[in-house]
Amino acid sequence: MLRFTFDSHFQRRLIDSLYAEAMILAEASRGYFDGIGREERDALGPVQRVSFSCESVKVTTRLMHVLTWLLTQRAVDAGELHWTEARLPARRLARSPESDMRQVGQLPSRALRLTQASIDLHGRVERLDVMADSALRTMSPVRLLQARLSRAF
Template sequence: MIDAAPESPFHARLTDSLYVEAMALAETARGYFDGIGRNERDALDPVVRVAFSCESLKVTTRLMHVIAWVLTQRAVQAGEMNWDEARQPVRRLGASPDTDEVQLALLPEAAQALTQASLDLHRRVERLDTLADTDPSATSPVLALQARLGRAF
């Protein structure tokens, strides 16, 4: 077991839930972009077809960043990595590739929905990753009160 430099602020149920969501979304995206999406892509205007292919790569990139981040949190929870290692820049959540809203609107509905789902998931995890850098007592009135009570007794 690795020394416990501060522990992960994330509950195992949260990281497990994010893992399941990311993996399910990755499987859905793979099924779509490698299946019916291919037929939809082939019916598009050549320029839009390129946008479709680019967007499928962006969806995959976002999901892989989220999955890597979740696996890092799970490693901390399992004692395989300490929190300081998990907070190293290389282990943080990777940036989300930009999506052009105008181009996105030209894609089939399923591609739009998968793109939006990947953006939403990445943004939620990004907020968690950023939140991990803040002092919990500064963001939670309950934790601040508990800290005050702990110092008083």
């Protein structure tokens, strides 16, 4: 999908690197929110406990959106999915759930760091998704037609 912007070797390395980062962040988040984070949450006031729980869901949601997008890119790279199919709305990167940074700032430091890391990762992947659109717009009409025809047959 990004093949019009990057050479395929660079694209593969970039996607693999982001995938590894997302998996590490997902594991760290799971470990925290299911482990010591529960103890830290229980020590918070009622409003902060709700905020903590909401942020844990938002972090997980962001990471699942990122991982889904990256797996789609891997499928394109492996030839399992045509790049034009990867641009369909259902396969695009889903929006990141919004976080109120004032509330997030009142959470334990590790919850804050995980939330910020998930927002940052989603933002970087979102920029790649937008870049792919830019590459698609710069394609000639003939290439777009060829892509549609190759997908049809």
